[in-house]
Amino acid sequence: MTQEKNKLTTAFGIPVSNDQNSLTAGRRGPVLLQDVHLLEKLMHFDRERIPERVVHAKGAGAHGYFEVTADVTKYTKAKFLNQVGKRTEVFVRFSTVGGERGSADAARDPRGFAVKFYTEEGNYDLAGNNTPVFFIRDPLKFPDFIHTQKRHPATNLPDADMFWDFLSLTPESVHQVTILFSDRGTPATYRHMNGYSSHTYKWYNAKGEHFWVQYHFKTDHGIKNLTLAESIRLSGEDPNHATRDLYSAIARGDYPSWTLEMQILTPEQANDFKWDIFDLTKVWPHAEAPPIRIGRLVLNRNPVNYFAEVEQAAFSPANLVPGIGASPDKMLQARLLSYHDTHIHRLGPNYHLIPVNAPKNAPERSYQRDGFMRVDDNGGGGPNYWPNSFGGPAPDPATEEPPFEVGGLAGRYPYRFPNDDFVQAGNLYRKVMTDTDRDHLVGNIVAHLGNAQKRIQYRQAAIFFKANPDYGRRVAEGLKLDVSELERLAGMTQEDRAKATDQGTYS
Numbered sequence: 001m002t003q004e005k006n007k008l009t010t011a012f013g014i015p016v017s018n019d020q021n022s023l024t025a026g027r028r029g030p031v032l033l034q035d036v037h038l039l040e041k042l043m044h045f046d047r048e049r050i051p052e053r054v055v056h057a058k059g060a061g062a063h064g065y066f067e068v069t070a071d072v073t074k075y076t077k078a079k080f081l082n083q084v085g086k087r088t089e090v091f092v093r094f095s096t097v098g099g100e101r102g103s104a105d106a107a108r109d110p111r112g113f114a115v116k117f118y119t120e121e122g123n124y125d126l127a128g129n130n131t132p133v134f135f136i137r138d139p140l141k142f143p144d145f146i147h148t149q150k151r152h153p154a155t156n157l158p159d160a161d162m163f164w165d166f167l168s169l170t171p172e173s174v175h176q177v178t179i180l181f182s183d184r185g186t187p188a189t190y191r192h193m194n195g196y197s198s199h200t201y202k203w204y205n206a207k208g209e210h211f212w213v214q215y216h217f218k219t220d221h222g223i224k225n226l227t228l229a230e231s232i233r234l235s236g237e238d239p240n241h242a243t244r245d246l247y248s249a250i251a252r253g254d255y256p257s258w259t260l261e262m263q264i265l266t267p268e269q270a271n272d273f274k275w276d277i278f279d280l281t282k283v284w285p286h287a288e289a290p291p292i293r294i295g296r297l298v299l300n301r302n303p304v305n306y307f308a309e310v311e312q313a314a315f316s317p318a319n320l321v322p323g324i325g326a327s328p329d330k331m332l333q334a335r336l337l338s339y340h341d342t343h344i345h346r347l348g349p350n351y352h353l354i355p356v357n358a359p360k361n362a363p364e365r366s367y368q369r370d371g372f373m374r375v376d377d378n379g380g381g382g383p384n385y386w387p388n389s390f391g392g393p394a395p396d397p398a399t400e401e402p403p404f405e406v407g408g409l410a411g412r413y414p415y416r417f418p419n420d421d422f423v424q425a426g427n428l429y430r431k432v433m434t435d436t437d438r439d440h441l442v443g444n445i446v447a448h449l450g451n452a453q454k455r456i457q458y459r460q461a462a463i464f465f466k467a468n469p470d471y472g473r474r475v476a477e478g479l480k481l482d483v484s485e486l487e488r489l490a491g492m493t494q495e496d497r498a499k500a501t502d503q504g505t506y507s
């Protein structure tokens, strides 16, 4: 290095003589175009912002490791899981969903829980949430759903009508809505919440046998949530409280950790299972699929630079390593496309070269070349096509996922089963929640749904009533609705209920 240390330079290493006074024509003269340092500095500044994530824009992240604590080789051949005690480097990003990059950490919203495992077989990304289910189960509904969680196109304000109109016309959402409006919808910090794959994934072993699995990262610090009053207070006093909490805990050596538990079903068990295991709005009851402990996730290193390591982090459910496969869950199938696509838009076609996204323990050996910001050696002088006879990297058939059956007539199918969308939400209300949980749930809903039109309130209260009559009744009472109407509305089909509540009777 010929430049002296600590001497300011331009982005191209040229010494800068003065960084306080622009070059002017005379003492009071206009600025000269030949102040190239000023020009370069301003033009870079003008381009500092990249698009924020279309969802999950506000987040915090940290580095750490995953350690295997149980032998799972009979279920999966994934190498990073093949030995008890084995550690794999990870990067984890937590987020809220609907708010912008500067929005409050305490918002009522699911929390993203995205883990990037830098395995020896390439990066494995598991982008889950702190809830085991989701609002919808068909990806066609995702953009519409997200629009309702964002700002109104005219007022640019969050809008209770949009929010509840969509949900009350989408009854499959009631399970997730019940979780979201319980105090779990406002976790105290990122350290005090669980993370779930939510989707069912496939694991397959070295013999080619497969299993259906769900991941549960259980916090080792106990679940802690905010009440409505606390979340409102924190949103004002410290909108970054969860970001601060994560950073400070790691900085003081109080490393956050989670125990990974898996629910695992054989194909035979899955065939007889009471619930559609590819329906993202349903959980697998623990009694029927007891979770088993298999590992531990620890976060022990803060990012040195937020933009480099957190803002530019890019997770994709399509990044699966041998031994782990996708399931036919329609939502997951759509996610296999959507993330890579949005990263190319947000970060460019070579976002995999950004250090936080690069495969640390399995270097890229592909034939992809060129493109904006291809900043490595671009494959050097090696062959850029396959097949070749010049020693270029060759595909390895041993890493192929075992063949699996698909069949049937192409069509647009609603979910099968009698597919009761209300039982699991009702059970959560009836069996899992305490009296205090139920009080808070009803209070949180009333405070929010109360801002929507009356006809929408009726429609949504009828859905809660279908999940559990007491649940619906208490929400209706809180909203001062005519409780005697609920049973009638709840007994209708979704279409009839929508028509009935749109007739003006309830305005």
Ligand code: HEM
Pocket: 052, 053, 054, 055, 056, 059, 093, 094, 095, 111, 112, 113, 114, 127, 128, 129, 134, 138, 139, 142, 196, 197, 198, 199, 313, 314, 315, 331, 332, 334, 335, 338, 339, 342, 343, 346
């Ligand atoms: C069809 C359904 C879905 C679509 C199309 C979709 C799409 C997206 C998109 C476009 C992003 C922004 C990514 C970026 O710019 O970096 C994102 C982020 C994210 N999504 Fe989804 N999503 C879907 C469902 C889900 C579900 C069900 C979960 C959880 C189980 C989930 C978890 C996440 C997480 C955690 C992030 C943030 C990742 C990060 O921290 O960078 N998404 N999603």
